[in-house]
Amino acid sequence: MIDEAIIKKWLEEENLFTSMPEDENSRAHFIITYPANINNKMDIILPKMKTDCLTIGCATVVDDGLLELMKGKVDTNEQFLMEIQSIANQFLLDISIFAEPTKELKHFLITEEIFEDGLTKDFLIRSIKKVFKAKHQCLLKLEAVYGKPIPFSNNPNDIPI
Numbered sequence: 001m002i003d004e005a006i007i008k009k010w011l012e013e014e015n016l017f018t019s020m021p022e023d024e025n026s027r028a029h030f031i032i033t034y035p036a037n038i039n040n041k042m043d044i045i046l047p048k049m050k051t052d053c054l055t056i057g058c059a060t061v062v063d064d065g066l067l068e069l070m071k072g073k074v075d076t077n078e079q080f081l082m083e084i085q086s087i088a089n090q091f092l093l094d095i096s097i098f099a100e101p102t103k104e105l106k107h108f109l110i111t112e113e114i115f116e117d118g119l120t121k122d123f124l125i126r127s128i129k130k131v132f133k134a135k136h137q138c139l140l141k142l143e144a145v146y147g148k149p150i151p152f153s154n155n156p157n158d159i160p161i
Contacts, residue, residue: 001051002116004028007044010121016128027051034128040135042128052116056127058135061107062142069146070104077103080145084108084138091134105142110134 004027011017016032018041023029030044042058070077081097088095088110096109112127142148 002046002054002119004046007046007054007124010124011044013121014125032128034132040132042131044128053113054119055111055113056124056131057109057111058131059107059109060135060139062105066142066146066148067104067106069148071102074103076145077105080141081105083141083145087137087141088134091130091137093131093134095134108138110138 007028007030008017008020011030011032015036016034018031018033021029021031023045026045026047028046032042032044034040034042040058042056045055045057047053047055077099081099081103084105085095085097094111094113096111098106098108100106110131112131114123114127
């Protein structure tokens, strides 16, 4: 079983730890800030049902202005969704894409699982960086396709990007 105290210690040592919200679906839920200079929030979750792994996740929400740019561009939108799927695949990460029936992206979630037998501080920190870099590549692709500069946000409860 992964020891949440060790995970918290590692996150604090690297100045990544932000908080631990209550979460009835997990043994522990860490909110981290990475990288600190852009205040990007990410989640590290130790699920209740899988005691031998943790999940690193980073969600991104699309704002109404960008959704407006996507309206009526079904072919472009479909191609874009395939491209961000490809970006996640290149990083060997999982991605959940939430889009309208017209292929307009609403938000996406990039995740990576780390199993207990491969968990080290080094691998945890490298995985956090990898998840963030994949998110950043998706945002750069979004900007290149739709022409709108993308500020960083990742909390579906925050003001969307």
